Amino acid sequence: MTALKSTFLKLNRLILFLALSATVLTFINSFYSNYEVQKEQLILQTIEVNRAYASKLSDTTEVFIKSSQQQLSYTANSLYNSMNDDSRLQEEANRLKFQTDSFNSVVISDAFGLTHAASPETLDLVGRTLSSAGSVEALEEKKALISSPYLSTLKNLIVFLSAPIFDMNGSYLGFLGGSIYLKSPNILSKILGEHYYKNGSYIYVIDQDKQVLYHPEKSRIGSFVAENNGIDEIVANKEGGMLLTNSKGIDMLAGYSTIPSTGWVVITQSPLESTLVPLTGIMEKVILRTLPLALAVFLFIWLFARAISKPLQQLADKARSLDSPTVNEEIEKIHSWYVESLGLKRAMLSGVKLIQSQIGDLKRDAETDPLTGANNRRAFQFRLKQLTLLEVPFSILALDIDYFKRINDSYGHSMGDEVLKQQTKILNRYCREGDMVARTGGEEFVLLLKETSIEDAFLVAERLRIAISEETFDVVGNITVSIGVSHWSISKVISAEKTLSLADKALYQAKEQGRNRCIIANGPI
Numbered sequence: 001m002t003a004l005k006s007t008f009l010k011l012n013r014l015i016l017f018l019a020l021s022a023t024v025l026t027f028i029n030s031f032y033s034n035y036e037v038q039k040e041q042l043i044l045q046t047i048e049v050n051r052a053y054a055s056k057l058s059d060t061t062e063v064f065i066k067s068s069q070q071q072l073s074y075t076a077n078s079l080y081n082s083m084n085d086d087s088r089l090q091e092e093a094n095r096l097k098f099q100t101d102s103f104n105s106v107v108i109s110d111a112f113g114l115t116h117a118a119s120p121e122t123l124d125l126v127g128r129t130l131s132s133a134g135s136v137e138a139l140e141e142k143k144a145l146i147s148s149p150y151l152s153t154l155k156n157l158i159v160f161l162s163a164p165i166f167d168m169n170g171s172y173l174g175f176l177g178g179s180i181y182l183k184s185p186n187i188l189s190k191i192l193g194e195h196y197y198k199n200g201s202y203i204y205v206i207d208q209d210k211q212v213l214y215h216p217e218k219s220r221i222g223s224f225v226a227e228n229n230g231i232d233e234i235v236a237n238k239e240g241g242m243l244l245t246n247s248k249g250i251d252m253l254a255g256y257s258t259i260p261s262t263g264w265v266v267i268t269q270s271p272l273e274s275t276l277v278p279l280t281g282i283m284e285k286v287i288l289r290t291l292p293l294a295l296a297v298f299l300f301i302w303l304f305a306r307a308i309s310k311p312l313q314q315l316a317d318k319a320r321s322l323d324s325p326t327v328n329e330e331i332e333k334i335h336s337w338y339v340e341s342l343g344l345k346r347a348m349l350s351g352v353k354l355i356q357s358q359i360g361d362l363k364r365d366a367e368t369d370p371l372t373g374a375n376n377r378r379a380f381q382f383r384l385k386q387l388t389l390l391e392v393p394f395s396i397l398a399l400d401i402d403y404f405k406r407i408n409d410s411y412g413h414s415m416g417d418e419v420l421k422q423q424t425k426i427l428n429r430y431c432r433e434g435d436m437v438a439r440t441g442g443e444e445f446v447l448l449l450k451e452t453s454i455e456d457a458f459l460v461a462e463r464l465r466i467a468i469s470e471e472t473f474d475v476v477g478n479i480t481v482s483i484g485v486s487h488w489s490i491s492k493v494i495s496a497e498k499t500l501s502l503a504d505k506a507l508y509q510a511k512e513q514g515r516n517r518c519i520i521a522n523g524p525i
């Protein structure tokens with residue numbers, strides 16, 4: 001019983017554990033999926049925003065470069081007949097420098113690289129032959145150029161835009177050049193610096209050699225980008241976005257776009273960490289919205305699981321009291337609402353019926369004489385004990401067929417059996433409710449008469465003796481019986497066993513006195 005109870009408790013806990021773990025797992029799973037989806041959305045969104053930003057800035061820079069080149073070309077075309085007029089050249093250089101704000105400095109050199117005009121004039125380049133990379137390239141190529149970054153004659157890191165000057169016959173006269181000083185405030189920093197925004201995001205520009213042309217950290221300008229796992233892909237593609245780790249080892253969400261005329265790449269990037277900051281708030285909202293549903297689901301699973309276990313528990317309880325006479329009805333009452341428990345209930349009911357009928361058969365077999373169907377000695381003694389314990393008075397008729405041996409001898413043993421059976425039927429006719437007929441020996445029977453006085457018992461014995469003597473038995477004909485009568489009540493000091501032996505004694509006397517008679521036992525009856 002204890003073992004079953006503890007098993008049931010374990011089952012109950014198991015159900016609770018199952019309900020709880022199913023809910024928690026579902027909750028975690030949904031939270032995790034939600035987190036991952038939101039994170040991916042935020043990342044993709046940020047990369048796209050950065051890409052669009054980089055594209056916009058690259059367009060703006062492209063427009064600026066194109067217009068700067070046009071200004072240089074236009075002015076260069078107007079200088080074909082002024083190459084000997086240094087003051088005119090100086091005027092044009094100043095105009096370009098100060099009107100347009102496109103360049104940090106402007107120079108006009110002849111076909112030999114000798115500088116005729118330079119603005120601002122403080123540069124002190126007039127009269128000097130330029131030998132910087134941009135000047136040399138302009139003299140050699142004799143066409144409109146945008147140089148790679150290089151160190152100028154005055155040791156500035158510059159990008160040099162130039163336009164050739166030709167005379168009417170197409171002879172090369174020199175070039176007009178504008179420099180952008182990468183490390184000083186310049187038009188690039190004006191365009192890009194305006195868009196520098198907070199939360200760790202920043203913009204920078206590199207050329208195809210991965211040299212930094214613009215960066216919010218001035219010290220980085222002119223350096224080459226290394227240890228940046230995405231930079232090769234960025235340089236190779238024209239436009240796009242990606243997650244990369246920058247040179248400081250920080251994960252960045254980058255959008256990039258290439259400026260068509262220069263091949264420079266504008267990169268806008270935001271730290272992954274700051275991008276994901278809003279995720280905490282989002283996930284808090286997700287938890288708050290999901291939690292009530294998760295609790296409801298938990299409650300539902302728990303109650304449902306309890307409802308599943310209830311009929312099992314009740315059936316198990318009944319299985320422990322199968323000997324109860326009302327167990328069948330109790331099992332019938334159990335609400336087995338699903339197929340498996342119904343099957344179990346039906347199996348238990350048929351099992352109980354089978355056990356009960358087998359118990360009934362065994363009980364009958366244990367208490368019945370198989371030949372006559374009368375009770376046997378064991379049942380009779382049990383009944384005696386019952387009545388004495390309950391203090392119910394009774395009388396005993398001990399009955400024996402006279403000369404039964406002769407019947408057997410004359411008609412055979414089986415005919416003797418038939419006589420015993422027929423006689424049992426007669427005895428049963430004298431039984432009332434609570435009385436008992438029992439076969440206590442070969443041809444010895446007893447009749448127990450409940451709440452019957454010795455006088456009444458004697459009258460019954462006489463009537464019985466006469467009835468048997470008047471009965472015609474098959475083949476055998478008439479027989480007689482001798483009967484000894486005794487009585488027990490609580491007022492007597494004798495036991496039930498003694499009462500039986502007194503009846504036997506009286507029977508013996510009846511035999512001795514010639515048989516076919518009834519005798520009341522002597523003694524304290």
Ligand SMILES: Nc1nc2c(ncn2[C@@H]2O[C@H](COP(=O)(O)OP(=O)(O)OP(=O)(O)O)[C@@H](O)[C@H]2O)c(=O)[nH]1
Binds near residue numbers: 371404
């Ligand atoms: N047919 C049959 N005979 C039985 C059975 N049990 C006992 N007997 C016989 O009953 C007979 C009893 O004989 P006895 O005890 O000598 O007594 P009796 O012949 O009846 O003579 P009295 O009792 O003295 O009148 C025996 O022959 C037993 O074999 C039984 O179950 N069936």
